[in-house]
Amino acid sequence: MAKTDPKKEKLLIQVLKKIPIFNGLALSQVRKILALCAHKSYAPGDTVCESGTAPDEMFVLLSGEVGIITHEGLKVATVLPVTMVGEMGVMTGQPRVATVEVTKPSAMFVIQKMQFDAVLRDDDDIRSKVYRAIIRSEERRVGKECRSRWS
Secondary structure, X not given: OOOOOHHHHHHHHHHHHOOOOOOOOOHHHHHHHHHHOEEEEEOOOOEEEOOOOOOOEXXXXXXXXXXXXXXXXXXXXXXXXXXXXXXXXXXXXXXXXXXXXXXXXXXXEEEEHHHHHHHHHHOHHHHHHHHHHHHHHHHHHHHHHHHHHHO
C-alpha cells in the first residue's frame, strides 16, 4: 500500500483492528498487514471471487455490500462492512466454497495470499495471534450452531 498521511493511516489501522483475525495484533503488526493491502473498488454485479477457484487473495469489505452465493446459485448471506471475506480459503489453501458477488458499490482491501503467507512465515508472533483468533472464531461459530441445534 502506498504511503498515506498519518490521519488516514490511523483510521485504516482502526478498521483492520475490527477484523477478528487482526484485532489481537500490536500496532506495528497491524502496520505490516496494512502494507499488504491494495485498495480496490467494485460495482454491483462484479464477482469478487468464484466458488471452486484457488484462494489467491482475501478481502476486507470497507464499504458497500456483497452476497455469498453457493455453487448451486443460492444466496445464503449478505455481508456488510467491516468484514473479512475469503480468509478461510487463504488460510487452508482449499478451493473457494462460495462465490462472492457485489450487490452495492463496494470498496475493499485486497490481500494477496503469497504476501500474507510470507508475513506469517517470517513473524512467529503474528502467525500465532492470527491462528488463535481463527480458532476462537471457529469455536464461537461451532458453539452457536450446537446451541441452536440442541435448544
